[in-house]
Structure formats: C-alpha cells, structure tokens
Amino acid sequence: MDQEPDADLLGRLRAGDEQAFVTLVRRHHAAMLSLAAGYVPSMAVAEEVVQDTWLGVLRGIGGFEGRSSVRTWLFRILVNRARTAGARERRSVAIGDAGPAVDRSRFDATGHWAVPPERWVEEADDRLDAAKVAGRLRSAINELPDRQREVVTLRDVEGLSSEEVCSVLEISEGNQRVLLHRGRSRLRQVLETELGRA
Amino acid sequence: MLPKLRFRHREIVCQQAVELVTDYLEGALSRADRHRFEAHLAGCPHCTEYLAQMRATIELTGGVTADDLTAQMQDDFIELYRQWRADRDGQ
Numbered sequence: 001m002d003q004e005p006d007a008d009l010l011g012r013l014r015a016g017d018e019q020a021f022v023t024l025v026r027r028h029h030a031a032m033l034s035l036a037a038g039y040v041p042s043m044a045v046a047e048e049v050v051q052d053t054w055l056g057v058l059r060g061i062g063g064f065e066g067r068s069s070v071r072t073w074l075f076r077i078l079v080n081r082a083r084t085a086g087a088r089e090r091r092s093v094a095i096g097d098a099g100p101a102v103d104r105s106r107f108d109a110t111g112h113w114a115v116p117p118e119r120w121v122e123e124a125d126d127r128l129d130a131a132k133v134a135g136r137l138r139s140a141i142n143e144l145p146d147r148q149r150e151v152v153t154l155r156d157v158e159g160l161s162s163e164e165v166c167s168v169l170e171i172s173e174g175n176q177r178v179l180l181h182r183g184r185s186r187l188r189q190v191l192e193t194e195l196g197r198a
Numbered sequence: 199m200l201p202k203l204r205f206r207h208r209e210i211v212c213q214q215a216v217e218l219v220t221d222y223l224e225g226a227l228s229r230a231d232r233h234r235f236e237a238h239l240a241g242c243p244h245c246t247e248y249l250a251q252m253r254a255t256i257e258l259t260g261g262v263t264a265d266d267l268t269a270q271m272q273d274d275f276i277e278l279y280r281q282w283r284a285d286r287d288g289q
Contacts, residue, residue, distance in 0.1 A: 018280070022279075101219070112212050137259055141259070185220075187255050
C-alpha cells in the first residue's frame with residue numbers, strides 16, 4: 001500500500017485525502033530535509049524550508065502538469081525555496097579540491113595497489129548486520145560534503161535518474177558524475193573499514 | 199614491436215582504474231577507455247574486487263531507509279494540510 005505511485009497520492013490529496021498527504025510527506029521528507037540542509041545554515045531552517053515547500057505544493061497543486069515525475073517536481077520546488085532561504089550564495093560545485101577515490105598511500109610508485117582493497121562483498125550476506133550497516137551508511141552520507149551528499153541521496157538512496165538529478169540540482173551531467181564518484185568512493189571506503197577483515 | 203609499445207603506453211594502472219569506476223558504471227566512458235578499463239580488470243583481481251565493492255556500495259546505499267517522521271512532525275503536517283483544505287474550501 002505504501003507503494004502507491006506519487007501521482008495517485010497527489011490526486012487523492014487534491015481531493016481532500018489527508019492520509020494521502022501524510023504518506024507523500026513521509027516518503028520524501030528525509031531527502032527533502034537533506035537537500036534543504038545543503039543550502040541553509042541550520043537544520044531548523046531546513047525544516048522550515050521543507051514545511052514551506054509543502055505549503056507551496058498544496059497552494060500550487062494545479063501547477064503540476066505531469067511533465068516530470070512528482071518527486072522531481074517536488075525537489076525542484078524545494079531547491080528553489082532553499083536557495084531563496086539560504087543566507088549564503090549557492091556555492092559553486094567544487095570538484096577540483098576533492099580527494100582521490102582511494103587514498104594515494106594505498107598505491108605504489110607505479111600506481112599499482114600496495115594495500116589492495118580488503119574483501120568484504122562475498123561475506124556481506126553472512127556478516128552484515130543489515131541494520132547496523134544501514135545506520136553506518138546513513139551517518140556516512142550525512143557527513144559527505146553538501147553537493148556530494150545531495151547527488152548520492154537523490155541517485156542512490158532515492159533512485160532518481162541522472163537526468164532527474166541534473167534537473168533538480170541544475171548541474172551538468174559531468175559534474176553530477178564527479179560528485180557521485182567522490183561520494184560513492186567515500187562510502188565504499190567506510191564500508192571497507194567497517195566490514196573488511198582487519 | 200612498435201604497436202605493442204604503443205599499446206603498453208595506453209594501458210591504465212590501478213590508481214587510474216579506480217577513478218574510472220563511476221564513469222564506467224554510468225556508461226560515460228568512450229569506447230576506447232571502456233576497453234582499456236575492462237582490459238585492466240581482466241588482469242587485476244584487486245580492481246575487479248574494487249568494482250564489485252562499488253556495486254555493493256550502491257546496492258547497500260539503496261537499502262538505507264530514512265528516519266520516519268516524528269509524531270510531532272506528522273501532527274504539524276496534518277495541521278498544515280487541514281488549514282490549506284479549510285482555506286481552499288472556504289473560498
């Protein structure tokens with residue numbers, strides 16, 4: 001039942017169904033909060049932006065024409081509001097100063113592995129305490145630099161396509177890939193540290 | 199020997215391969231780079247493991263569920279909705 005498509009929920013909430021609204025809010029709240037947090041100075045302000053976005057969504061509900069997915073539409077409204085609310089300028093998409101995918105110390109002078117990746121994928125099913133891993137990943141995502149966190153959240157947690165992410169964040173495909181690469185590489189390292197055999 | 203030397207020159211090493219993983223998974227590599235990447239993987243168990251770990255990372259990230267709304271937040275949203283509905287229906 002929780003899998004009811006967003007567009008159907010939107011239709012029901014338009015018709016006055018309170019529960020449809022709550023379901024839609026619950027489904028997207030965390031991603032919206034995470035996105036908003038990248039533009040405003042505090043979580044309290046981010047929460048206000050999310051509330052404000054939903055109010056805007058309700059008031060402008062006739063404006064949804066179904067040309068994009070509901071969530072892309074939602075996230076775009078959110079990002080616009082978050083930018084307006086943000087005291088600071090939207091920072092440029094910093095990619096030049098990002099570190100390498102894997103720390104340089106793990107390669108030898110010729111660029112080959114000196115300290116190869118510790119194996120953990122095969123053991124994953126047996127050894128993973130799924131809840132613990134999800135918790136660790138969630139905090140690792142929260143600790144990513146803003147732009148990386150946004151892209152990883154939208155792509156890998158929420159499952160948006162790269163086109164949708166570029167549209168929501170107004171970044172190029174190339175920048176999106178760089179940010180995704182940095183973010184995913186960091187998460188892989190966290191998992192290796194957490195799960196690899198010491 | 200010249201063709202072989204030329205080929206060797208264009209081979210990639212592990213440190214380069216790990217930077218190409220996302221472009222590879224996104225289908226954003228040129229054909230030549232994709233071949234080079236795959237040729238490297240074919241001879242490198244560590245980078246093969248690395249690619250498997252990146253895939254596993256993506257899958258595990260997809261399993262991260264968000265914190266649910268607190269009861270207070272849910273009440274706030276319901277209140278927001280009721281106000282909107284009342285305003286709309288009152289007009």
